[in-house]
Amino acid sequence: MSETALRPSAGVATRPSTPGRRHRRSAYARRRGRSGLAFVTPFMIIFTLFMVAPLGYAIYQSLYTTKLIGGTRYSGFANYSTVLHSGEFWSGVIRVIIFGGIQIPIMLAIAIFFATIFDLGVAKWGPVFRAVYFIPFAVPIVVSSLMWGFLLDPAYGPFNRLMNAVGFNNFNWLSPNLMLPSIIIIAIWEWTGYTCIIMYTALKSVPRDVVEAAILDDTPLWKIILRIKLPMVRPAIIMLVFINSIGAMQLFIEPTILNNYQAGVVTDTWTPVINIYTTSISNGEYQLGAAMAVVLAVVIIAISVASLAFRNRRREFR
Amino acid sequence: MLSKRRSPGKNRLTITALVATAALIPLAACSSGGSSSSSSVAAPSTSASSSSSSSASASPSTTPVLAGGNCSSSAAHITFWAWVPGMSRAVTEFNSTHPDVCVTLQDPGAGSGEYVPLDNALKAGTGAPDVAEVEFDLLPSYEIQHYLVNLVPYGANKYKSLFASWAWNQVTQGSGVYAMPSDFGPMGFYYDQATLSKYHITPPTTWADFATAAEKLHSANPKAYLINFPANDPQWLMDLMAQAGAWPFKYTGGANLTINWTGPAQQKFASFWQKLLDDHAVAAITDLSTEMNTDMDNGTFGAALYSAWAPSYFAPNVKKSMGQWRAAPLPQWSAGAAVGTDWGGSTYPVFSQSKHPAQAAEFSEWLTATDQSWNIVKTPPSSLFPTYLPTLQSPSFKALAYPISGSSQPNQVFSAGALSIPLTTWPPFMTQVLTQGGTTFGGVVTGKETLAQAFAAFQQQEVSYAKAQGFNVSTS
Numbered sequence: 088m089s090e091t092a093l094r095p096s097a098g099v100a101t102r103p104s105t106p107g108r109r110h111r112r113s114a115y116a117r118r119r120g121r122s123g124l125a126f127v128t129p130f131m132i133i134f135t136l137f138m139v140a141p142l143g144y145a146i147y148q149s150l151y152t153t154k155l156i157g158g159t160r161y162s163g164f165a166n167y168s169t170v171l172h173s174g175e176f177w178s179g180v181i182r183v184i185i186f187g188g189i190q191i192p193i194m195l196a197i198a199i200f201f202a203t204i205f206d207l208g209v210a211k212w213g214p215v216f217r218a219v220y221f222i223p224f225a226v227p228i229v230v231s232s233l234m235w236g237f238l239l240d241p242a243y244g245p246f247n248r249l250m251n252a253v254g255f256n257n258f259n260w261l262s263p264n265l266m267l268p269s270i271i272i273i274a275i276w277e278w279t280g281y282t283c284i285i286m287y288t289a290l291k292s293v294p295r296d297v298v299e300a301a302i303l304d305d306t307p308l309w310k311i312i313l314r315i316k317l318p319m320v321r322p323a324i325i326m327l328v329f330i331n332s333i334g335a336m337q338l339f340i341e342p343t344i345l346n347n348y349q350a351g352v353v354t355d356t357w358t359p360v361i362n363i364y365t366t367s368i369s370n371g372e373y374q375l376g377a378a379m380a381v382v383l384a385v386v387i388i389a390i391s392v393a394s395l396a397f398r399n400r401r402r403e404f405r
Numbered sequence: 406m407l408s409k410r411r412s413p414g415k416n417r418l419t420i421t422a423l424v425a426t427a428a429l430i431p432l433a434a435c436s437s438g439g440s441s442s443s444s445s446v447a448a449p450s451t452s453a454s455s456s457s458s459s460s461a462s463a464s465p466s467t468t469p470v471l472a473g474g475n476c477s478s479s480a481a482h483i484t485f486w487a488w489v490p491g492m493s494r495a496v497t498e499f500n501s502t503h504p505d506v507c508v509t510l511q512d513p514g515a516g517s518g519e520y521v522p523l524d525n526a527l528k529a530g531t532g533a534p535d536v537a538e539v540e541f542d543l544l545p546s547y548e549i550q551h552y553l554v555n556l557v558p559y560g561a562n563k564y565k566s567l568f569a570s571w572a573w574n575q576v577t578q579g580s581g582v583y584a585m586p587s588d589f590g591p592m593g594f595y596y597d598q599a600t601l602s603k604y605h606i607t608p609p610t611t612w613a614d615f616a617t618a619a620e621k622l623h624s625a626n627p628k629a630y631l632i633n634f635p636a637n638d639p640q641w642l643m644d645l646m647a648q649a650g651a652w653p654f655k656y657t658g659g660a661n662l663t664i665n666w667t668g669p670a671q672q673k674f675a676s677f678w679q680k681l682l683d684d685h686a687v688a689a690i691t692d693l694s695t696e697m698n699t700d701m702d703n704g705t706f707g708a709a710l711y712s713a714w715a716p717s718y719f720a721p722n723v724k725k726s727m728g729q730w731r732a733a734p735l736p737q738w739s740a741g742a743a744v745g746t747d748w749g750g751s752t753y754p755v756f757s758q759s760k761h762p763a764q765a766a767e768f769s770e771w772l773t774a775t776d777q778s779w780n781i782v783k784t785p786p787s788s789l790f791p792t793y794l795p796t797l798q799s800p801s802f803k804a805l806a807y808p809i810s811g812s813s814q815p816n817q818v819f820s821a822g823a824l825s826i827p828l829t830t831w832p833p834f835m836t837q838v839l840t841q842g843g844t845t846f847g848g849v850v851t852g853k854e855t856l857a858q859a860f861a862a863f864q865q866q867e868v869s870y871a872k873a874q875g876f877n878v879s880t881s
Contacts, residue, residue: 155549155833156660156875242696263851350637350691351847355840368521369840370870 149377166378175356176379180336180386182267183358187335190271191328198279199324202286203312217287220280228277232344235273240348261349270341282327289323290316329391336387339364359383476500476507481761483508483768484534486523488515489588489751491787495778499771506764508536520836527552527756535759536769538751539584541575542640542831545656547754548583549833554755555581559766564774571826572792576752578658585773588782588789589750590712591822592644594733595815597726600707606631608708608733612677615736619686622707630685631707633700634678635692636849636856639842641748645710647829648746649674649738654832662832662876666864675856682849682856689850698722710735712748713790713819720809728811732818745822750792790819797823832867834874841866 112120152162170176201220205213223231238246239260250258260269293316301311317324339360346353355365363383367376476482485496485508496510511534513519519537526532527550539547547553561582565573572586594608601607604622609615619631635641646652651670655663665671681687688706690696698719700706704726709715716730723730735745753769755762772778779796782789791797803816832838845863848854854862864880871878 154873154875240696242690243699263853347691350635350843351850351853354844354847356844365840370837371524371834 145377146381148374149381151374153374166375167382169375170379170382176359176362179356179359179362183336183338186267186271186338187332190274190335191331194275194279194282195324195327197275198282199286199317201283202290205287206290217284220283222280223277224281228340229344231273231277232341236345236348239269261345261352263352266345266352270345273341278331285323285327286320289320293319325395328394332391332394333387336390477504480505480507481764483536483761483765485510485536485768486513486519486534487538488512488519489538489782489787489789491785492782495772495781498777498781499768506768508768527758531758533756533758535761535765536753536755539754541589541750541752542835544576544584544752544754545831545833546835548578548658552757553583554757554759554762554766555583556585556755556766557582559763561585561770564770567774567794569792569794569797569823571747571828574828584752584754585769586752586792587773588714589792590714590748590790591819591826592710592712592735592746592748593818593822594708594735595711595716596708596731596733597701597704597729598731599726599729600704604707609736611740612736612738616681619681620684623686629705629707630688632687632709633697633706634682634687634689636689637843637846638692639839639846641692642846644746644748646671646674647827648735648744652827652829654830656830656832660875660877662871663879663881664864664867664871665880666860668881671860672857675860679856693718695722702726714749716807716809717788720807723809727809730809731813732815734818734822743825744827745825747826837870838867
């Protein structure tokens with residue numbers, strides 16, 4: 088939109104205006120703007136109070152250090168330096184990146200597979216199955232973790248006994264090598280139903296005429312799905328990857344609860360959020376925890392924006 | 406308005422970045438992409454007496470008031486936090502006999518369920534209770550931040566002779582008394598008589614005999630062990646080290662602190678237990694867990710190195726071994742010695758935020774140093790094991806029988822052990838010690854490292870933490 092005033096053209100009556108001045112909005116537009124602002128204000132107040140202000144306070148706190156001997160002193164970026172040099176923090180970050188990198192594609196693949204089946208309508212009692220697949224999402228994560236903990240319990244869990252019966256001796260689903268794969272399985276169980284519903288809804292919104300044109304062209308079914316329908320729901324897939332990668336990097340509940348079933352595997356720096364929790368609550372080093380949280384947020388932003396930018400650029404070249 | 410000079414691609418990227426950053430804020434509640442249900446399960450150690458035991462962190466202001474609240478408005482109102490079951494009976498008794506004081510009891514949950522809100526309230530400057538249950542090992546953590554009221558001006562010293570000397574030593578720092586001791590857990594060798602006689606084992610009197618007995622039992626039955634050795638319960642481990650003369654901390658206030666996990670006594674302790682772990686003569690699973698209780702009941706574990714209060718955690722799980730459990734003194738490092746040790750226990754300090762310190766002190770002293778109170782709290786469901794000598798040494802208390810122990814009198818053994826506990830000092834950051842220890846010693850449980858290696862790693866971690874907190878650390 089141009090910043091300069093419209094030149095009055097011959098024969099057309101226009102409002103007189105001084106050059107360089109923007110048009111004033113009509114009274115109606117101004118009223119609409121004000122009532123819009125009124126609707127948004129309550130949310131903005133709560134948002135500022137409970138999200139922005141604590142965030143700012145955490146960043147402010149991260150610049151100080153409290154010692155048991157010596158009290159609270161300004162320490163500048165010393166906390167950030169500690170975090171950046173902390174091998175345990177970064178190995179926790181690598182661990183959750185691996186977790187997300189394996190869990191999200193597998194979950195998406197399973198969810199898209201089932202969503203496609205539902206969309207095609209080939210499954211009998213489709214709505215019933217959709218509801219059943221969605222049930223794990225309705226279970227609170229703490230409850231799922233407790234439940235899975237009992238199933239995977241090293242001493243008395245049925246899954247272990249199953250593996251022992253099949254021939255593996257002293258199999259332990261919660262051993263150091265298998266803890267992360269077990270958590271991946273739990274996370275896939277928790278989230279596939281939800282992802283499936285979202286993909287199903289997205290698939291349902293693909294315009295029918297495109298699909299019908301493809302059918303008229305004798306396109307095989309797999310090509311219709313892979314080359315036509317899925318690319319049209321790309322925005323939904325992008326959104327799911329984006330949200331799930333943010334969530335995956337904040338892995339906390341499952342390992343913390345499974346730790347009660349198998350001691351010694353989930354250390355207090357196993358994932359970044361566990362590390363932050365231990366540092367802040369158990370060690371009492373709140374400021375260092377705040378610095379850790381800021382660093383983690385930056386890492387998460389970088390990874391999620393990177394994935395978005397990647398997708399967007401590809402779209403632009405089509 | 407966006408200027409036309411920037412390319413559309415860059416604009417889009419900027420907007421995307423802004424949106425992504427803003428989206429992080431509401432999505433901060435997502436964990437694994439989920440709801441923001443935060444559990445407060447803290448440390449790996451699930452030792453009941455450990456301050457980092459897992460429990461729900463309900464804020465005390467939302468937990469139900471268990472006793473009190475019916476008092477006159479002229480009475481001094483005292484808030485009291487404690488998780489000992491059945492404490493409300495004592496509070497009600499106090500309120501009815503002390504009309505000028507009104508105590509309100511709240512139960513915020515055991516261990517960290519109470520300590521986390523307590524620490525927050527103390528740091529914030531308001532909201533802390535007048536009196537709360539604080540375990541022995543955490544007292545220095547509160548003393549160093551000057552959160553506790555010195556009870557000497559309120560007459561605490563006149564009760565000194567009524568308490569086991571170890572307990573009184575724990576609550577004093579310098580010339581001040583910062584809490585009233587209540588219950589504790591002298592340790593003993595707690596064994597299943599039927600299981601041990603099946604393998605022809607008698608309760609060992611020395612640790613050398615213990616090692617022999619453990620090897621004997623395990624070779625007779627590879628699926629059974631003499632005891633569970635929960636290496637990842639740092640407090641239990643430290644209590645045994647105290648008995649071995651290998652206590653790893655020295656702290657008496659101020660900025661000087663000694664940390665020693667790698668001295669000769671500590672290494673001797675580590676190699677003794679490592680041999681048993683390597684030979685699989687002892688198992689290593691989580692302490693005081695359902696699994697350990699089940700294994701004790703079904704004979705997988707023939708015994709446990711238990712405190713006086715631990716059987717009350719075990720008793721609900723007892724089916725097959727009902728009536729079989731006996732107590733014997735702890736094995737000794739030198740034949741003929743009689744050194745005990747303690748595991749856990751609680752005190753009742755008054756906090757500096759209290760507006761009625763005199764009445765709060767009066768309540769704390771009544772709760773811990775009177776027969777009226779002990780006659781209530783020594784009975785179930787509280788079942789506290791007293792540091793209060795008149796009850797501890799009374800013949801009726803020593804002769805108490807428990808269903809899981811048949812006709813034997815375990816309190817005889819535990820009371821005898823109560824008077825020979827070596828003096829110990831806790832560092833003023835026990836929560837960190839217990840959490841870090843749970844992780845560092847966890848490798849011993851999974852067999853990844855030896856106890857000596859875990860001790861060496863732990864020594865490094867603790868020294869660097871203490872130095873970062875501003876202490877002058879010495880290592881011997």
